[in-house]
Amino acid sequence: MSTSSSSAAERDFRRDFLKIFFIFFLVLLICLSIFFLNHDENNKYTVQTLELNGSAEEGDALFKINCVGCHGITARGLVGPDLHSITQRLNDKEIIKQVTGGLTPPMPSFEIDPVNMSNLLEYLHSLE
Numbered sequence: 001m002s003t004s005s006s007s008a009a010e011r012d013f014r015r016d017f018l019k020i021f022f023i024f025f026l027v028l029l030i031c032l033s034i035f036f037l038n039h040d041e042n043n044k045y046t047v048q049t050l051e052l053n054g055s056a057e058e059g060d061a062l063f064k065i066n067c068v069g070c071h072g073i074t075a076r077g078l079v080g081p082d083l084h085s086i087t088q089r090l091n092d093k094e095i096i097k098q099v100t101g102g103l104t105p106p107m108p109s110f111e112i113d114p115v116n117m118s119n120l121l122e123y124l125h126s127l128e
């Protein structure tokens, strides 16, 4: 009697364990696919941006609208740092990540299409 009830409990336990394991596995799979899809999207965006030849004048206009509040009208720095010679310290990929990533508050993340992002990059390259 006692052996049969303990093996029933064991079976229950195994079933619960499998259920939990299965759910855990599903959640892990979903997280991983979201991560990789996102990663792929980011890569596509960066590749697209870097293929374009931006216009420094257009980038200047964009900078005046979006960035001067923190980086100053001549990009000499205010709340945010001076961006002159930034392109010597950061490569284009890193700058794209900085602008679109929102990883360093208080600087917000910007949703900029690849054309305008390449214009901004060109403008930053024009700063000495």
Ligand code: HEC
Binding pocket: 063, 066, 067, 068, 069, 070, 071, 079, 080, 081, 083, 086, 090, 095, 098, 099, 104, 105, 106, 107, 108, 110, 120
């Ligand atoms: C709300 C204020 C704010 C706005 C608006 C803003 N930034 Fe920033 N930015 C910052 C701050 C603060 C930092 C420094 C973050 C840190 O501590 O790394 C920064 C850092 C940067 C850096 C890296 C500088 C370095 O020395 O590593 C770049 C490049 C940059 N910003 C570009 C831009 C561009 C381009 C825009 C407009 C599209 C913009 N920022 C708009 C506040 C701002």
